[in-house]
Amino acid sequence: MDSEKRRRYQTAMVSTYYPDTSFLNRLVMPDVTEQSPGPDILTTLHSGKVFIVNSRKRNGLILFKRYHAEFAGPGAAVGGDYDYDCQRALSIGNLHLSTPESYEERQKAYLIRRQWIRLIKQITENPIPQQRVQKILDQFEQYFPPEIVANLPDSAFALLVGVLPQTVGLVRRLGNEVNCRLNY
Known part of the structure; x- marks a missing residue:
């Protein structure tokens, strides 16, 4: 009987697993978030030059690498050798x-980028995925x-903190209710 339960559980996990990891190709930003100066932000990042995200504005970039995303906030260095593997960039x-x-x-900007990382x-480092999502949402809402923040795609936050996009959607819909349920 336990093996039957286990098989059903595994089947359920497979059916809810997000098999398509190429969701980077479908990132769509609503009009609320202004896009970077022209659609060539990726070309700019791959130019080999180092740039600094303006530290006097509330702006930043989510840089999508092959298996994760990084956030470069105000004052951070972007481009150069640091982001040669960047596949997509989303301006905030x-x-x-x-x-x-x-x-x-330049050195100061690299140090600031390291602080964002x-x-x-x-x-x-939090082992509970829902709590990681809540914490990243809270941090972004501070900046x-x-x-x-509400219009940023779930997949962007998912790649930042290593969770599935569905987890981000769940936490956004249910908020602290998810965390309360985990504590019981």
């Missing part, structure tokens, strides 16, 4: 990139207006 807010004026400015790493 009114993106403005500048070129570093000096070696020191560490923030996401701290979130992903950006709620209407912009």
